[in-house]
Every structure is written in C-alpha cells, then in structure tokens.
Amino acid sequence: METLEQVLTPEEQFQAHIDADIRIEPKDWMPDAYRKTLIRQISQHAHSELVGMLPEGNWITRAPSLKRKAILLAKVQDEAGHGLYLYSAAETLGTSRDQMLADLHSGKAKYSSIFNYPTLSWADMGCVGWLVDGAAILNQVPLCRTSYGPYARAMVRVCKEESFHQRQGFEIMQTLCEGAPAQKEMAQEALNRWWWPTLMMFGPKDADSPNTEQSMKWRIKRFTNDELRQKFVDMMVPQAEFLGLTVPDEKVKWNEARQAYDFGEVDWNEFWAVVKGNGLCNHERLQARVQAHEEGAWVREAALAHAAKRKERAAVTA
Amino acid sequence: MPETLAGIVPAAPNLLFPFVLQLADTSLILAHRLSEWCGHGPVLEQDLALANIALDLLGEARSYYQYAAELEGQGRTEDDLAYLRSAVEYRNPLLVEQPNGDFAHTVVRQFLFDNFHYHLLQALKESADAQLAAIAEKSLKEAAYHLKWSSEWVIRLGDGTAESRQRLDKAIAALWRFAGELTTPTTTETCLQRLGLVPDYAALLPAMEAHVAHVLGEATVPVPEAVFAQQGGKMGRHSEHLGYLLAELQYMQRSYPGLTW
Numbered sequence: 396m397e398t399l400e401q402v403l404t405p406e407e408q409f410q411a412h413i414d415a416d417i418r419i420e421p422k423d424w425m426p427d428a429y430r431k432t433l434i435r436q437i438s439q440h441a442h443s444e445l446v447g448m449l450p451e452g453n454w455i456t457r458a459p460s461l462k463r464k465a466i467l468l469a470k471v472q473d474e475a476g477h478g479l480y481l482y483s484a485a486e487t488l489g490t491s492r493d494q495m496l497a498d499l500h501s502g503k504a505k506y507s508s509i510f511n512y513p514t515l516s517w518a519d520m521g522c523v524g525w526l527v528d529g530a531a532i533l534n535q536v537p538l539c540r541t542s543y544g545p546y547a548r549a550m551v552r553v554c555k556e557e558s559f560h561q562r563q564g565f566e567i568m569q570t571l572c573e574g575a576p577a578q579k580e581m582a583q584e585a586l587n588r589w590w591w592p593t594l595m596m597f598g599p600k601d602a603d604s605p606n607t608e609q610s611m612k613w614r615i616k617r618f619t620n621d622e623l624r625q626k627f628v629d630m631m632v633p634q635a636e637f638l639g640l641t642v643p644d645e646k647v648k649w650n651e652a653r654q655a656y657d658f659g660e661v662d663w664n665e666f667w668a669v670v671k672g673n674g675l676c677n678h679e680r681l682q683a684r685v686q687a688h689e690e691g692a693w694v695r696e697a698a699l700a701h702a703a704k705r706k707e708r709a710a711v712t713a
Numbered sequence: 714m715p716e717t718l719a720g721i722v723p724a725a726p727n728l729l730f731p732f733v734l735q736l737a738d739t740s741l742i743l744a745h746r747l748s749e750w751c752g753h754g755p756v757l758e759q760d761l762a763l764a765n766i767a768l769d770l771l772g773e774a775r776s777y778y779q780y781a782a783e784l785e786g787q788g789r790t791e792d793d794l795a796y797l798r799s800a801v802e803y804r805n806p807l808l809v810e811q812p813n814g815d816f817a818h819t820v821v822r823q824f825l826f827d828n829f830h831y832h833l834l835q836a837l838k839e840s841a842d843a844q845l846a847a848i849a850e851k852s853l854k855e856a857a858y859h860l861k862w863s864s865e866w867v868i869r870l871g872d873g874t875a876e877s878r879q880r881l882d883k884a885i886a887a888l889w890r891f892a893g894e895l896t897t898p899t900t901t902e903t904c905l906q907r908l909g910l911v912p913d914y915a916a917l918l919p920a921m922e923a924h925v926a927h928v929l930g931e932a933t934v935p936v937p938e939a940v941f942a943q944q945g946g947k948m949g950r951h952s953e954h955l956g957y958l959l960a961e962l963q964y965m966q967r968s969y970p971g972l973t974w
Contacts (some may be wrong), residue, residue, distance in 0.1 A: 430841025445757065452751035459793050459965035459974040461741075464748075465768060469824050471751050472764040478757055517965060517974070567974075604955050683753065691755020693880065694816045704872060 408642045418544035421487040429613055431465065433543055434488050435504070436615065438495040441481035442506035443675075444474045446501075446680050449673050451523055459517055466563055467520060473556045480549040487545045500685045502672065511674030518571055518578075518585035524564015526586075526593040526631065533627050534558050534597065537617035565634070569649050572638045579639070586635065587643045595666045597624040602662075628656045730784040731840060731901050732911060734794065735947055737777035741795055741938055742955070743809040743826060744770035745962055747819070762862055769855040776848045793797020796966035800955045804843035807946040808891035810955045817870055821888050824863035824928070828921050828929070829895040831856040834944035835913030845910070864928045871932025878934075885937060896921070902947075 403411065405424050412419065419425055448471050455471065458464035481494045498504035509527055514520070535557060538550040571582040598604055598620040610616040618626075628647070637643050646659035668674065747767035752862050778791035808826060811820045837849035872879040896914040897934030898906060905911035931938050945951065965974070 403859070448752035448760070452748075455748045455751055456745060456961050457964050459796075459969070460974075461795055463974055464773050465775070468748055468751070468764055468768045468771060472761060472768060475757055475764065477763040479761070502900065530826070570974060574974075575971060577743075578972060677934075687755070689754045691759075691816065693874065693876045694755035694759070694870075697870050697877030700877075701869040701873040 410612075411541050413612075416542075416614075418547065419542050420544045425540045428609070429615075430488050432610065432613070432615060433546065434485055434490050436610075437481055437485040437488070438490070438498070439505050439507075441495065442483060442499045442504055443510065444478035444481060446506045446510045446684060448474050448478075449680055449683055450510055450512070450676075451520060453514045454517060454520050457517070458520075463567070465522075470524075470560050470563070473560065477553045480552060481546050481668055484549040496688065500681070500688060500691065502681065505670065506680075507596060508666065508669045508674065509592050509675045510614050510680060511669050512588070512592050513676050515588070516581050516585055518568070518581040519589070521564050521567030521571060522589040524560050524562075525568050525634075526589050527563075527596070528557055528561040528564055529631065530593045530596040530627055531573040532561055533623050533630075540614075540617065542614040568638055568640075572640065582638070583640050586640050590643050591665075592663060592669075594627070595669070597621075597627065599663070599666070617703070625655055628658050632656050698708055714832045727784075728901055728904055728908070729845070729910060730781055730889060731804065731833055732905055733777050733781040733784060733845065735901075736817065737781055737794065738803050738805040740770040740774035740777065742803070742805045742958065743822075744768070744774060744879070745958060746809065746811075746813055746822075750819065758818070759816075760901055763819075766855075766859050766862065769852075769859065773848070773852045773855070776851070780844050780848065792966065796963045797970075800951055800959055801949045803955060803959070804944075804949060805946055805955075806891070806894045807950075807952055808888065808895065810952060810958060811888060811891065811945065812954055815880055815883065816866075817877070817884040817960070818887065820863055820866040821881065821884040823859065824867050825888060825892045825895070827856060827860040827863045828924055829892075829917070831860045832917040832921050832924075833912065833914075836917060840910055840912075841908075842910050860924075864924070867928050868931045871934040881932070881934065888942050889937050889939045893940075894944050894946060897942065899946060899947050901963075918973055 400408065406426060409419075409423075409425060409429075412423075419429075451467060451471055451474075455464060455467050458467050467491055483497060485495060486492065495504065499506065509530075514523065530555065535550055535554050539547055539554055541547045541550065568582055571578040601607060601619045601621045604620050607616060607619055611619070632642055644659045648657050648659060649655075650657045669677065672678075747763050747770070750760065750763040750767075752760065754763055775791055776794070778794045782791060782794060784787045808822060811818070833854070834849045834853040838846050838853055840846045840849065854940055867881065868879040872878075896918060898914055902911055902914070906913050913915045926936055946955075
C-alpha cells in the first residue's frame with residue numbers, strides 16, 4: 396500500500412490538507428505563493444490596526460465626556476494589541492516586524508484605505524465604530540476559520556474585542572440620534588462621509604480582484620469581496636433606518652426577488668486613488684507613523700543597549 | 714482668593730471637596746497628556762503601555778470627580794467638574810500639565826509623579842474617610858504598575874546609550890523643579906492632614922527619596938541638587954500650558970452645552 400506522500404506532490408498534499416479543513420501550521424510545508432500572500436495580507440492587516448489608531452486617536456483629547464474618553468482610549472489600546480497579535484502571526488511565516496514596518500514606511504506595504512479619511516467631528520467616532528468596525532467584523536469573522544492556524548487564532552481574539560467596539564460605536568450614534576437636533580445633524584453628516592468609504596473596505600469588485608480565486612482555493616478567504624459588501628449593506632441599511640438616518644445612496648432599495656438590497660456603484664476612481672496614496676490623509680498618516688518610528692529610534696536603541704549591558708554584567712557575576 | 718488658615722473653619726466634607734477635586738484634576742490632566750502619545754509611541758509595546766497608564770489615571774480621575782460632586786452636593790456631575798471649570802479653578806500641580814516633550818521628558822514626568830502618587834496612595838488607603846480610602850486602594854494597584862514602568866525606563870535611558878543619557882539628563886534638568894510642589898501642602902492639605910484625613914507629606918519623603926536614589930543609582934545618574942521648587946498649580950496658578958490643554962479637552966462641552974453624549 397502506497398502512502399499519500401508517495402503518490403501526491405507536496406502541492407497536492409498541501410491542497411488535500413486545505414480541502415479537508417486541516418489547519419496549516421508554521422512548520423508545515425506550504426507553497427511559496429501561499430506564504431507570500433499570507434505575509435502580505437496579515438502584515439497589511441497589522442498595519443491597518445497601527446494606522447487605524449490615528450483617526451480615532453485624533454479625538455481622544457476632545458471626547459465630549461469622561462466616559463466616552465475612557466471608552467475611546469480603551470479601544471485604541473485594543474487596536475495596538477491587535478497589531479501585536481497580527482505582527483506575531485505574520486512573523487511565524489518567516490518575516491520580521493522590522494521588515495514589515497520598513498515596507499509600511501516605504502509605501503511598499505498597504506493598509507486599509509479607510510484610514511486615509513479624516514475624522515472631522517465627534518460623530519465620526521460613532522461611524523468608525525459602527526460602520527468601519529462593522530465592515531471589519533464581516534471581513535474578519537470568516538478569517539477565524541482561515542486555513543493558516545496562527546492567523547485564524549489571532550482573529551478569534553481580535554473579533555471578540557472588535558464586536559464590542561462596534562456596539563460602542565452604534566451606541567454613540569444612537570445617543571446622537573436621540574439627542575438634540577445639532578447632534579442628529581452631526582450624525583447624518585458623518586454617515587454621509589463614511590458610507591461609501593466603508594463599502595470600499597471590502598476591496599475591488601470580484602471581476603477586478605486578482606487574488607480572490609487563489610485565496611478562496613487556499614481557504615485564506617471564504618467569501619468574495621462582493622459577497623461581503625452585499626452582506627454589509629443588508630445589515631447596515633436597517634440599522635441606519637432604526638437610527639432615523641438616511642444612507643447617502645439614492646439607489647438603495649430592497650429587492651424582494653433577491654432578498655437583498657440593491658445599491659449604487661462605488662466610485663472606483665476614488666477607491667484606486669486612495670489605494671495608490673492620493674486620499675486626503677495618506678500623506679499625514681504615513682508621515683505620522685514614519686515620524687513616530689524615527690523619533691523613537693533612540694529609545695529602542697537605549698533599550699537594546701541597556702539589555703546588552705545587563706546581560707554582560709550578569710555573565711561577569713555568574 | 715488667597716487661602717488662609719483663619720478662613721477655614723468648616724466641617725471636613727467642605728475641606729475634602731477641594732482636595733478630592735485636586736486629586737481628580739491631577740489624574741485627568743496627566744491622563745490627557747499621556748493620551749496625546751496615542752499612535753505616536755517609539756514602539757507598539759510602549760504605545761500600549763502609555764495608553765494603559767492614561768486609562769488607569771482617567772479611571773481614577775472619574776472616581777474622584779464623582780466623589781467630589783457628591784461631597785459638594787450641588788448636583789454637578791463628573792463631566793461638569795472636568796469640562797466646565799476654567800484654568801484658574803483647576804487644582805492640579807504644575808508637573809502634570811507639562812508638555813510631553815520627547816520620550817525622556819514623558820518618562821521623567823511620569824517617574825516623579827508615580828513616586829509621589831504611589832506613596833501617597835499607600836498612606837491614603839488608611840484615610841479615616843472611607844470613600845477616599847477605597848479609591849486609593851484600587852488606584853494603588855495601578856500606581857504600583859506605573860511606578861515600575863517609569864522606574865524601569867529611567868534606568869534604561871540613563872544606562873542605555875550616550876544619546877538616551879543626554880536626553881534623560883535634559884529632562885531631569887527641565888522637570889526637577891516641579892517635584893517639590895507635590896509634597897508641599899497647601900493650607901487645605903495642612904488642615905486635612907491635621908484632621909487625619911490626608912497623610913503628612915513629610916512622612917512620605919524618606920521612602921520617596923530612597924526610591925529616587927535607588928532608581929537613579931541603577932540608571933548611573935547622580936541625584937540632582939535641591940532646586941527651587943515651583944509652586945502654584947494646586948492653588949489655581951498654572952503654567953501657560955494648561956489653558957491650551959483645557960481648550961482642547963473642553964471644546965465639545967463648551968460648544969454644545971448641556972447635552973448627553
């Protein structure tokens with residue numbers, strides 16, 4: 396009797412594992428392209444957590460109540476933690492955090508396009524939680540079953556905190572919508588600005604998404620961009636109605652036959668412009684990260700130098 | 714209005730109110746400063762640590778504000794106290810309103826504060842005022858973590874590279890003059906100390922000085938000579954930094970008064 400290993404190539408064995416829903420672990424053989432795709436995706440995800448601290452961090456010092464300030468601060472802290480989990484998950488694939496950060500700072504690695512939009516009012520904290528985290532959850536919940544073990548396990552932890560954030564964002568919106576007219580206006584104005592950018596978070600249309608087919612086959616992805624975008628619209632339109640807000644899309648309409656909402660076309664020119672670095676805040680966001688890294692170099696060097704001195708002293712006394 | 718002993722006769726709760734408010738302001742202002750680091754720290758782990766400390770201090774500030782509002786009994790809330798008082802009404806010491814500067818400035822400011830805060834809370838948890846004692850007991854656990862963090866960073870920066878040492882020296886030179894205010898009692902504090910509601914700061918000094926000597930020794934940094942101690946914050950006379958900080962902190966409540974968020 397011949398074993399599986401004797402009759403199947405490594406690629407075929409790998410695919411057989413994937414098809415049987417067996418998780419791939421760091422020491423397992425994997426195709427180079429699988430490794431590269433995952434490094435790209437996980438590091439991009441980690442960078443998004445890192446850059447995503449900035450638009451919300453922008454309002455911590457101006458939050459309108461101490462309770463909201465505490466919630467926002469806790470949330471941004473969670474995001475830093477998510478960044479750490481994800482960098483660690485990516486490192487199991489043989490890259491390093493230094494390398495990933497260098498790629499972010501040089502513009503080679505991307506982060507989510509959504510964080511290139513500015514936060515202009517307090518209601519933006521509501522929209523970021525409700526819509527942006529809502530979109531992130533739809534993207535991320537299926538990733539809890541993604542084929543690469545360390546990524547899937549990181550996502551389980553991320554998703555728990557993320558759903559908490561999303562509820563808090565919705566609660567901010569609800570408070571605004573039940574508040575004074577000026578607060579309701581603030582909420583509507585923010586929804587007008589954030590609606591389309593959040594639809595863009597699901598990525599290009601399936602027809603224009605070159606990585607989708609392979610990623611689905613490797614079970615890195617479980618749903619296509621368009622499927623998730625549709626789910627998002629179906630979930631969010633009733634919530635907007637509940638809040639008494641209007642989604643800024645005249646074409647949004649319930650389609651009885653499809654049992655789903657029809658909706659208008661995303662402005663793909665804007666999407667590609669932002670992805671290519673030409674959104675309103677691309678420059679500021681990247682600049683803030685590069686500056687933090689450069690200005691922090693002496694701190695990291697000091698920590699290393701001190702650790703080395705300690706080690707040396709310990710060796711002498713041993 | 715200058716505080717005079719003669720002017721202070723009322724019962725303890727009326728004296729406790731300004732003191733609890735002072736503790737609240739102190740924690741809030743420092744939390745605010747630390748939160749400015751969010752997303753800009755030298756490394757992700759320290760971004761997390763700074764946000765963590767900020768969050769602890771903010772939580773502590775809220776407990777104190779809630780208690781102060783209760784002591785005052787005028788129906789004001791924690792938010793009224795934080796967002797609707799002007800700079801001359803704020804009672805935080807000058808140290809905590811100092812700008813972040815570089816990481817060394819932030820570390821030294823934190824170290825000076827944590828050393829006082831930790832020792833104060835340790836004594837305050839024995840206060841005859843039960844509520845104050847309870848808040849102190851909870852906060853002490855956090856302050857112990859903060860003091861560990863800032864002490865370790867003073868050591869790393871002092872005994873790290875030539876550059877980190879130079880930056881630490883500069884931060885110490887800039888901030889040491891604000892340390893003395895922490896342990897110099899105001900008239901209110903003196904009264905409360907005599908009533909046994911607040912610890913005698915002089916009694917905290919030996920332990921505080923011993924910790925400074927230990928940490929600076931590890932950091933290979935000489936303990937600075939005594940300097941002229943700046944005073945004023947605890948009596949509402951601040952540096953120019955506080956006005957800008959409050960303009961930012963209070964902007965929403967000032968623009969949209971009386972609403973729920």
